[in-house]
Amino acid sequence: MEVVVNLAMRTWVRALCLLALAPAMAFAQAAPQAQSSQPAGNASNVWFVAGGAFATLRGDCQTCEDDYPYRHASAVLADVGYRTNPRMDVGVELFWMPIDTAQGNIRTTHVDAVAQFRPWASHGFFLKGGAGMAFVRNWVDTLSTDSFNSKALSVIIGGGWVFRPAARLGLQLFATQHALALGDLQSAQGEIPDVIGNRWSVGAGFVIR
Amino acid sequence: MHNIEFEPPKLRRVAIVMLGSMLWGVSLCAAQSTQEAPPPDADGPPTTLADQIAGLTAASFSQTPGQPSWIAERRACEGCPPRSVGRALFQTTIVNVFYGLANLVRGQVTARVTPKTWWANMEQGWVWDLDDFTVNQIGHPYQGNNYFNTGRANGLSFYESAAVAAFGSSTWEYFGETNHASLNDFINTTLGGIALGEMFHRAAWLVRDTHATGSGRTWREIGATALDPITGVNRFIRGDASRVTEKPADMVPSDLDASGAAGVLWRGTQDSAFTADPQAYLEVDAVYGDPEKGRSRTPYDAFAVRLRFGGGSSLSEARVRGRLLGQPLKNGKVQFSVLQSYDYQKNDAYATGSQSFDGAFGFAKNMSSTTRFLVLGWGGLTVLGAIDSLPLGLTEVPQEEATGEGGQGVSEGPRFYDYGPGSDFGVTAIFSRNNRPFTTLFYEGRHIYSLDGVRANHFLQRGRIDLLLPLKGAFGAGVTGEYFDRRTFYQDAAHSRTNYHYPQIRFYATWRLS
Numbered sequence: 001m002e003v004v005v006n007l008a009m010r011t012w013v014r015a016l017c018l019l020a021l022a023p024a025m026a027f028a029q030a031a032p033q034a035q036s037s038q039p040a041g042n043a044s045n046v047w048f049v050a051g052g053a054f055a056t057l058r059g060d061c062q063t064c065e066d067d068y069p070y071r072h073a074s075a076v077l078a079d080v081g082y083r084t085n086p087r088m089d090v091g092v093e094l095f096w097m098p099i100d101t102a103q104g105n106i107r108t109t110h111v112d113a114v115a116q117f118r119p120w121a122s123h124g125f126f127l128k129g130g131a132g133m134a135f136v137r138n139w140v141d142t143l144s145t146d147s148f149n150s151k152a153l154s155v156i157i158g159g160g161w162v163f164r165p166a167a168r169l170g171l172q173l174f175a176t177q178h179a180l181a182l183g184d185l186q187s188a189q190g191e192i193p194d195v196i197g198n199r200w201s202v203g204a205g206f207v208i209r
Numbered sequence: 210m211h212n213i214e215f216e217p218p219k220l221r222r223v224a225i226v227m228l229g230s231m232l233w234g235v236s237l238c239a240a241q242s243t244q245e246a247p248p249p250d251a252d253g254p255p256t257t258l259a260d261q262i263a264g265l266t267a268a269s270f271s272q273t274p275g276q277p278s279w280i281a282e283r284r285a286c287e288g289c290p291p292r293s294v295g296r297a298l299f300q301t302t303i304v305n306v307f308y309g310l311a312n313l314v315r316g317q318v319t320a321r322v323t324p325k326t327w328w329a330n331m332e333q334g335w336v337w338d339l340d341d342f343t344v345n346q347i348g349h350p351y352q353g354n355n356y357f358n359t360g361r362a363n364g365l366s367f368y369e370s371a372a373v374a375a376f377g378s379s380t381w382e383y384f385g386e387t388n389h390a391s392l393n394d395f396i397n398t399t400l401g402g403i404a405l406g407e408m409f410h411r412a413a414w415l416v417r418d419t420h421a422t423g424s425g426r427t428w429r430e431i432g433a434t435a436l437d438p439i440t441g442v443n444r445f446i447r448g449d450a451s452r453v454t455e456k457p458a459d460m461v462p463s464d465l466d467a468s469g470a471a472g473v474l475w476r477g478t479q480d481s482a483f484t485a486d487p488q489a490y491l492e493v494d495a496v497y498g499d500p501e502k503g504r505s506r507t508p509y510d511a512f513a514v515r516l517r518f519g520g521g522s523s524l525s526e527a528r529v530r531g532r533l534l535g536q537p538l539k540n541g542k543v544q545f546s547v548l549q550s551y552d553y554q555k556n557d558a559y560a561t562g563s564q565s566f567d568g569a570f571g572f573a574k575n576m577s578s579t580t581r582f583l584v585l586g587w588g589g590l591t592v593l594g595a596i597d598s599l600p601l602g603l604t605e606v607p608q609e610e611a612t613g614e615g616g617q618g619v620s621e622g623p624r625f626y627d628y629g630p631g632s633d634f635g636v637t638a639i640f641s642r643n644n645r646p647f648t649t650l651f652y653e654g655r656h657i658y659s660l661d662g663v664r665a666n667h668f669l670q671r672g673r674i675d676l677l678l679p680l681k682g683a684f685g686a687g688v689t690g691e692y693f694d695r696r697t698f699y700q701d702a703a704h705s706r707t708n709y710h711y712p713q714i715r716f717y718a719t720w721r722l723s
Binding site: 062115152194 | 333
């Protein structure tokens with residue numbers, strides 16, 4: 001278990017180091033000129049992202065004394081949106097992550113309104129933020145074959161780098177953190193109150209403009 | 210439960226290096242000249258003078274002889290600040306350091322940050338915090354306004370500055386305090402900071418007279434600095450505070466209307482219609498720009514503000530409602546707007562606050578040559594709402610014992626208000642004569658689904674009628690009746706419900722300020 005966790009942490013730290021260095025990398029490049037709001041080439045103002053991520057999730061109860069574990073799983077995401085100007089994209093993001101627990105399975109779908117901001121228009125570095133809802137389906141095998149469904153407030157922050165940001169097809173690497181304010185979560189031992197889940201993800205996606 | 214060893218020393222060192230490199234990256238941004246072009250306009254034809262200026266600037270950015278020097282200084286217009294993303298991010302970090310030092314001076318234990326606390330906060334992620342209502346609903350939005358205005362003061366657009374506010378808020382939550390990053394603070398600081406920030410930024414530009422010179426000019430700049438300290442300090446440092454220029458075109462409102470009211474109010478409960486003791490208050494209402502018409506893609510070119518001092522609390526109401534987008538429909542007969550709202554109400558009977566986004570439809574009709582009728586309806590989403598509440602079985606909020614261990618301003622709970630998202634809707638009708646309202650009807654409903662605190666659905670309703678009698682000149686007298694109703698639907702086995710209502714009546718003198 002520890003080996004898995006340490007590997008995950010190393011991946012995490014490396015990705016965050018890259019992210020942390022991004023401003024410096026951006027400055028080390030040639031100065032941009034004024035941009036048109038229209039992307040270069042045949043690219044349109046509509047953008048799509050489809051990709052996958054490796055995610056770590058930890059649900060925590062603020063009023064409990066239990067030490068809840070970090071759980072790891074893969075996730076997929078899709079974005080659709082509109083480039084409002086060379087520095088700003090707005091859109092909707094769908095992020096889906098199934099995760100096995102000791103008691104069953106939890107599937108979470110985040111639907112967030114997101115804004116993506118590129119401080120330097122011609123470079124790939126971007127910051128991302130948004131909020132929306134998360135839909136949680138929680139199977140507790142010992143209690144029921146049906147899932148316990150609940151809705152949660154979802155907040156996302158993150159950043160990343162897009163390669164070929166103005167081209168029709170690009171690639172992005174990202175690191176994000178989702179907060180999942182759930183309220184109560186059903187477990188085999190009973191209902192856990194005041195649960196907030198935190199999900200850290202690193203991943204990649206194809207960008208189509 | 211697994212007890213996972215999660216902090217190998219090597220990883221911790223890497224994390225420290227990572228944080229150092231983050232700060233280094235930001236400081237590098239500030240140290241270097243960014244050589245960025247001013248932001249180009251959005252798609253479509255330029256709709257405002259500011260858009261046209263930005264477009265002109267972008268088109269001619271590679272300076273040729275004979276062009277004004279402000280283009281080379283990366284200003285979008287002569288009176289605009291020079292654009293620098295790096296400086297904005299660096300100043301946001303400075304704002305964080307400033308607040309951190311201020312908390313240290315106040316003796317707050319939460320200000321004793323170290324790389325170890327940073328790492329602990331990153332490991333934990335977001336939580337709900339236990340701070341006082343005023344700290345979370347007023348203090349954090351005000352702090353967010355400072356972050357936002359580091360962007361505005363350095364030539365960034367509204368939306369770019371919004372991203373800077375989110376950057377400042379998240380870095381504060383993770384690295385500015387020892388307690389874990391608070392989700393409610395992040396939302397309130399970012400969204401409240403955007404609303405208050407743009408309102409203060411534009412209000413400060415109303416105070417400045419960029420054509421004036423001498424001490425009168427200086428005092429105006431100082432007054433503007435009191436409203437928007439970040440832009441003000443930047444202007445003094447850059448020498449813009451004494452330069453004679455035109456004002457940025459998009460900082461000049463198409464219209465401006467403000468009024469003040471001073472009077473007394475009586476508030477009641479369901480037990481007694483009105484309390485015996487009157488409470489004095491002072492209220493300021495302002496409408497910036499013309500929210501009723503026009504195609505607009507310039508955020509906050511029209512907004513409304515209400516501030517009430519006294520009346521049950523030192524600041525009992527603050528409300529900012531800014532237009533993000535305006536679009537006339539049906540040949541201008543109907544106006545559609547997208548609005549951002551910041552709300553705060555706190556008095557001796559109830560406390561509520563929210564950050565929300567609404568779509569609104571407005572319709573105006575001239576009933577005669579002097580009398581006009583306007584109706585506005587809206588509905589939307591509340592990203593995060595707060596409402597004071599009691600757990601079932603309690604009838605009174607227990608007094609929190611001051612332990613003194615956390616230092617001034619640090620609350621260790623429990624917290625007697627709930628947080629959650631929700632929805633809102635409302636309608637207002639205004640009858641005016643000679644452009645002066647004489648009757649206003651207002652209704653607003655808000656639903657908050659509590660995710661933290663007492664598990665319940667809250668439904669809040671507020672109705673208000675203002676009757677105003679114009680007297681001589683700008684002066685008038687008025688009476689307002691208000692009714693606040695809150696229903697709480699607990700999610701307990703018995704589906705318990707509570708209902709509180711607070712009628713209110715106000716008598717006041719009013720005067721028009723513009």
